[in-house]
Amino acid sequence: MTEPLQIVLARLARVRPSRSGFMACCPAHDDRHPSLSVRRAPDGRVLVHCFAGCPLEAVLSALGLRLRDLRPEARP
Numbered sequence: 001m002t003e004p005l006q007i008v009l010a011r012l013a014r015v016r017p018s019r020s021g022f023m024a025c026c027p028a029h030d031d032r033h034p035s036l037s038v039r040r041a042p043d044g045r046v047l048v049h050c051f052a053g054c055p056l057e058a059v060l061s062a063l064g065l066r067l068r069d070l071r072p073e074a075r076p
């Protein structure tokens, strides 16, 4: 099973570890310095936040992902 975090990180540029998770270049705006925070919540969801203010929907659509892709696979 692929972690949602791996899926997200694989699509981002200039990923580097940060204190709380990872920082990367935001795909939704012209990002010269990584301003996108990506981290894994304790329940496995991926939390994405652009410090430049891009809405989550814009970041996801730039990555070709949907909101459900940020959640761990549902187990029947």
Ligand SMILES: [Zn+2]
Pocket (backbone or CB within 6 Å): 026, 027, 028, 029, 031, 050, 051, 052, 053, 054
């Ligand atoms: Zn952004």
